[in-house]
Amino acid sequence: MDLSKLLNPSSVRFIGQTTSKKRLFQDIGEVVAAAHGVNASVALEGLQERESMGPTGVGHGIALPHARxxxxxxxxxxxxxxxxxxxxxxxxxxxxxxxFALFAPKDSGVDHLKALALVSRTMRDESICTKLRANSDPAKLYAILIESRAPQAA
Incomplete structure (x- = not known):
């Protein structure tokens, strides 16, 4: 699995300002609806439900909200x-x-965990985060993410 299977160019955004975590989740819901055809309110509800179990802010300025x-x-x-x-x-x-928000089918089991691990590894890479923070163009952000975890030749 690689990030190009999870993201497409329209699912990567630069947000000037958001006022709250709830507003951020609403923004994520709108993007996942536009980019992947997921119902925005269902996505929002899923994120809020998961967040109620414990925050998905993993440190170093990174959050990995997710929902099934x-x-x-x-x-x-x-x-x-x-x-x-x-x-x-x-x-x-x-x-x-x-x-980096992830949405998985309810019965995705280990595939959801693999995707979450891939995203977590990517976002723990300081050089990738530095590049992401230095760019505001969604196309460049997408390219950085996709190139970051491209399959490596042996």
């Missing part, structure tokens, strides 16, 4: 770079500016 939805037949993602970092209740209490 009945309406999906494959795993899809949304990436957002926030111009103004947002208070998020992250584990390190730092605000978030890089958000």
């Amino acid at each position: 939805l009945h309406s999906l037949d494959r795993i899809v993602g949304v990436f957002m770079r926030l111009e103004k970092p947002l208070e998020y209740d992250s584990v390190d209490r730092l605000p978030v500016d890089l958000v």
Whole structure:
């Protein structure tokens, strides 16, 4: 699995400002609806339900919100770079500016975990995060993410 299977160019955005985590989740819902055909309110509800179990802010300015939805037949993602970092209740209490949301079918099992691990590994790479933070063009952000985890030749 690679990030090009989860993202498409229209699922990557630069957001000038968002006022709250709820507003961020609404924005994510709108993007996943436009880019992947997922119902925006179902996506929002799924993100809020998962977040109620514990914050998905993993530290270092990164959040990985995710949800399992009945309406999906494959795993899809949304990436957002926030111009103004947002208070998020992250584990390190730092605000978030890089958000990679994942949506998986309810019965995706291990595939959901594999996708989450791939995204987590990618977002832990300091050089990738530095490049992401240095760009606001969604096409460049998409290219950085896709190139970051391209399959490596042996």
